[in-house]
Amino acid sequence: DIQMTQSPSSLSASVGDRVTITCQASQDIGNFLNWYQQKPGKAPKLLIYDVFNLETGVPSRFSGSGSGTHFTLTINSLQPADIGTYYCQQYDSLPLTFGGGTKVNI
Amino acid sequence: QVQLVESGGGLVRPLRSLRLSCEASGFVFSDYYMTWIRQTPGKGLEWISYISNSGNTKYYADSLKGRFTISRDNAKNSLYLHINSLRVEDTAVYYCARPPITGTPQAFDLWGQGTTVTVSP
Numbered sequence: 001d002i003q004m005t006q007s008p009s010s011l012s013a014s015v016g017d018r019v020t021i022t023c024q025a026s027q028d029i030g031n032f033l034n035w036y037q038q039k040p041g042k043a044p045k046l047l048i049y050d051v052f053n054l055e056t057g058v059p060s061r062f063s064g065s066g067s068g069t070h071f072t073l074t075i076n077s078l079q080p081a082d083i084g085t086y087y088c089q090q091y092d093s094l095p096l097t098f099g100g101g102t103k104v105n106i
Numbered sequence: 107q108v109q110l111v112e113s114g115g116g117l118v119r120p121l122r123s124l125r126l127s128c129e130a131s132g133f134v135f136s137d138y139y140m141t142w143i144r145q146t147p148g149k150g151l152e153w154i155s156y157i158s159n160s161g162n163t164k165y166y167a168d169s170l171k172g173r174f175t176i177s178r179d180n181a182k183n184s185l186y187l188h189i190n191s192l193r194v195e196d197t198a199v200y201y202c203a204r205p206p207i208t209g210t211p212q213a214f215d216l217w218g219q220g221t222t223v224t225v226s227p
Contacts, residue, residue: 001168032212034212034213036214042219043201043203043217043218043219043220044151044214044217045217046206046213046214046215049206049212049213050213055206055215087150087151089151089213091211091212091213094165094167095153095167095168096153096211097153098150098151098152098153099150100150101150101151
């Protein structure tokens with residue numbers, strides 16, 4: 001199975017800060033990576049697919065980059081609405097696997 | 107309204123069985139592969155299984171194969187997950203999820219609200 005390792009596991013930042021979350025795959029997954037945001041008590045929400053494509057309705061302050069084994073989710077100008085836990089997910093091979101999550105606080 | 111609604115969770119004893127359901131509405135259910143994913147505090151998000159739109163193709167996580175069975179009834183717009191021999195470690199929130207496009211699921215843009223399964227003696 002492909003292991004997805006996220007860092008940090010949690011972070012605290014101020015409104016307006018730039019926040020970076022990294023996701024490392026245990027083997028090359030090309031560009032087969034998605035990002036989700038989850039708020040407490042809710043299901044995950046797709047934010048970014050195929051590394052850098054924003055899902056419809058996702059604010060442009062979110063961006064994704066990377067390839068191979070190293071990927072990054074960036075939030076430019078953190079907003080209160082961005083509080084939650086972020087997960088990466090690979091779909092290069094089955095089983096589909098998720099990172100352990102990064103909890104973002106303000 | 108495009109949505110998925112899970113049901114069937116609850117408190118169950120170890121070694122019992124349970125069937126979870128997911129009712130779809132607002133889209134052509136029979137066009138989409140469907141997936142079950144669970145979430146635990148300890149292991150996070152874990153992909154369980156997916157089933158093709160026709161129901162003819164099914165894939166399972168190796169660690170769960172044998173106790174979990176996915177199925178669907180397109181006439182009822184419903185997806186199911188049958189779990190046998192429940193274990194304490196199966197305690198989780200179970201989600202059904204749909205990909206944004208037809209074909210093999212790679213991402214999930216539609217999720218249900220989740221149904222909680224608690225396995226306890």
